[in-house]
Amino acid sequence: MTARLADPLENPGPLAGIRVVEMGQLIAGPFCGQLLGDMGAEIIKIEPPATEGNKGGDPMRDWGRGDFPLWWEVVARNKKAVTANLRIPEGQALARKLIATADILIENFRPGTLEKWGMSPESLHEINPGLIIVRVSGYGQSGPYSDRAGFGGIGEAMGGWRAIVGDPDRPPSRMGVSIGDSLAATYGCLGALAALRHRDKTGEGQVVDSALYEAVLQVMESLVPEYAASGYVRERSGSVLPGIAPSNVYPCKDGEYLIGANQNTVFSRLCDAMGRPELASDERYSSHVARGRHQVELDELIADWTRTLTIDELEALMIKHGVPAGKLYRPQDMLDDPHFQAREAIVEIPHERWGTLKMQNVFPKLSKTPGTIRRAAPATLGQDNFAVYRDALGLSDSEISDLQTRGVI
Template sequence: MPTKSTPGPLDGIRVVEMGQLIAGPFCGQLLGDFGADVVKIEPPGVGDPLRKWGQPGYPLFWELLARNKRTVTANLRTVEGQDIARRLILGSDILIENFRPGTLEGWNLSPDSLREANPGLIVIRVSGYGQTGPYATRAGFGGIGEAMGGWRNIVGEPDRPPSRMGVSIGDSLAATFACLGALTALHHRNKTGEGQVVDSSLFESVLHVMESLVPDYAVGGYVRGRSGSILPGVAPSNVYPCKDGYYLIAANQDTVFARLCVAIDQPSLSTDPRYATHEARGEHQKELDALIEVWTRQYTVDDVEAAMVTAGVPAGRMYTAKEMLDDEHFKARESLIEVDHPKWGKLPMQNAFPKLSDTPGSVRRLASQSVGQDNREVFRELLGLDDAAIDELERKGIV
């Protein structure tokens, strides 16, 4: 079972999640981690495709993204299934969906009709291009949003094609902005009683973390491109080779750079006109990195880390999951927790985040282990159905 249980600040908020894969479900997970009662609707029989995502033999995406949720089934291509969804939604505070725009409307579940019956309802809509505009009805996965939002074009080495991060960052960003929208909409509803629609697109979620990429071009004609492991003009800030691995050093502020120069036994570099200012270091970025590399290659990662910690220089190791599980800071912060799982045994995963001092989030419920696992509990509790009615819905393939 989960290691710790607290009600959470969203206790009493009910969420219906109709999304699938990552963008919608991650938003639901975030809300659930902080106490919301999340009821996830899946197609009967097959469920969310995310149930099968992961490494071969280890489909573990589901265990994280479906935690703190109750799962039910409803065939939304039938009138009876749509009625089940409508009844659940009308008794809830928030609806999350990440289907292509128009899908809800095609199921007779348009936000307008839902909000007419439940004026306080907040509808979270996550999609590739948003609910409006000429591209709205196009299919869009996270990678497409990363490309359109500007991310993919600047990731990778300059002489190679655009690359990607090893995670679905576009989906996760859209889900996080959707969660932000849900919370701000809840605050508005607390003041006015009125719900609203939150429109979180993949491409705009990526766009919003692209810093000054657009004004750089609009004002100065500068097109940011792929720069490998550096940020052009920000130096020194790079990954440097050591005897036994790589180590990240970020000493681009003047005072920090001066401390780095002492640590690498070259104190005069901090007053050298080529490196004394932020602008100068940016202009001589390659040669400065080469000088630092000469020093790091002489030492192990442990040696370099000890020198950086002593000097007060921001720096860090290249962590994998193994280092995260072994690291004392992760343990002290409870950044990772361990849950008792019926299939996977002691299963580590990220803790609820961010940390709240008085009303922290928690993992109260494991991800469901079968499609429709909570049908009877939810349908009895929220819809008032008895076993005979649920049996009939199952017989007809509605749930």
Template sequence: MQTTASAGTGSPFGALKGLRVIELGQLIAGPFCGQLMADHGAEVIKIEQPKLGDPMREWGRGKPVWWPVLARNKKSITLDLRQPEGQQILKDLVAKADFLLENFRPGTLEKWGLGYDVLSAINPGLIMIRVSGYGQTGPYAQKAGYGSIGEAMGGMRNLAGDPSLPPSRAGLSIGDSLAATYACLGALMALHHRHMTGRGQVVDSAIYEAVLAMMESTVPEYTEGGYIRERTGSILPKVAPSNVYTTRDGELLIGANQDSVFGRLAEAMGRPELAKDPRYATHHARGEHQAELDDLINDWTRGLSTAEVMALMDLFGVPAGKIFKTPDMLEDPQFKAREALVHVAHPEFRNLMMQNAFPKLSETPGQVGWPGPALGAHNAEIYGGLLGLSESEIAALAGKGII
């Protein structure tokens, strides 16, 4: 598996090499967008409150290992944006930046005199990336909006979980991460527009809208047919067979809902006649007999080990797979061949592993250059090198608690 290098003065890799992002905000919704951009070579300068830092520095199961992932490839500086001197320093940084990324509650930057009208006057090409619960406008804009609320409002929570239980969650911060991903997508769209016009703009990514974008045809299903999609657990209604099946020593997913694929599954089961049975011969018929078909397949898989079922599925060309946990990922040959997981050198954690930079680009691949840095680790580099402040000026700012 790939072992990454230690932090340097810049990012000598990636399609976004040469671009500079000033990252404000904290937690996940904004910083994950910064991570995506840093993964592909952008210089991401993360601004944190002096002495406190991003709360993500303390998050994780047991040891605080989330920060090394979320802040990887970034540079950390401290700056108090609530003080006029700190606000002026941010303006100086913006003059030398391509993007400003923030996920404060809407109106916070304006309260500090740092709205887009002010910052774009300093740098007309600036692209401001704004991530929030409800977006920058509308009657809910000022409400507190966490990812979980956006998932509920966008419709995802109503569809997650077993239908006999209350709405569930995916076990991950999907709403935050989706909003950050759309923010990154919007930033690159705005960058293309700037290439053509020279002008920056505001990218407004709302968590509930990022979730809504994932909701497939649920809206027209209701407006055209009066149908409201509800929780269905491990299946999609009328799409069969596609479910989790129990084996002698575990469980696995099989997806054979296309006619030709179901025919191959029937052969693998030693039951080729099933593909011609009127109850299962077509997509519609299998959907109407979904429960009994799942029971029939479960009866077969229960008599075999997971490895035996997987071998048959591969032999007959039927999509199937184990339900992976982290130990499975660490040992899987596909993960190893594509370096999907990387070992990252860290001063505290001896065996720090994390997901690699995605997607893979053939000419300008991203990478994990270094883990999330210590608080203020790049103060001297950014304030002294980028802004040209002297050591005495930097020390004076630190003495006043501004950095």
């Protein structure tokens, strides 16, 4: 782990020189901005200023556990924070001037909001023809549901995720993270990078339309074709995938351990580790289809064996026999693990409030132009107002102060 922020001049990252204006709030838009910023883009985040009765800022600044609103520290890293009141003409005009200097705009408002503020894609492309506009929303920019309010959980439900997650005798479960938002943001980022490639060849900007429900749909594997071809409907199946065996979490003397040995050769190695090599040729377990048919009894048989071992004893056997398996990690396990440390999967950065702060590193890793964490998340609202509006738009300090006094920023 490292205890310093990366020098942006030392290795600027593959997106160095790309300016992104981020106008989104909460998770989907800001996570898209985080991904682009991690790879070297300059991210200028516009937040609403404080007004009477409203503290302003992205609500993510307060998200977390009590006195530890740490979600912001990850999603806002590598960003510059400015304020602009987008609900008034002067604030909208200021935003348009900033967008005119940008390569990418990110927004995750309800469809029609940008248009209401006088910032339709058509009008923005008039002042910046090469602009790429990433629009993340619940249902997309078109279709009969487009003007509905949408959140990550709704997208997970509509995209098919929620119906198949959890135990069959209980209501649908959710993941412990906002996976729908993160998927829509990731696909938005993918679209932005593809659009940059097109712009390199043609000079044309375009709109990237990332809908929460469609982002979830993309990772639903064969759920739709299975139904369309055979009428099969996937249902909640708890900790297993029906027909994929053995692949489950198994009990040990001191906890639980995940084993995935559903491939024939791997299952044979698991049988050797168990001291039961004959199981590999048993007709009930000798093929993928046969193991799927006898999934419950096979899981029970393996569980009876794993209960006799500690996690460390079981892991040693899995490593020795080449069986894919692993512990269920908690944060302390991640911090202590030598593999996490060797790959710097978690880094430690200096922070004004927290002293130092540990968080996940930039991902994926690039061999020639790796991304970096160059700035901690902006601590205060409008922290970069003077620097950005002066350097990007050429405003004087007195002009910026006047905008601040009048509540425009």
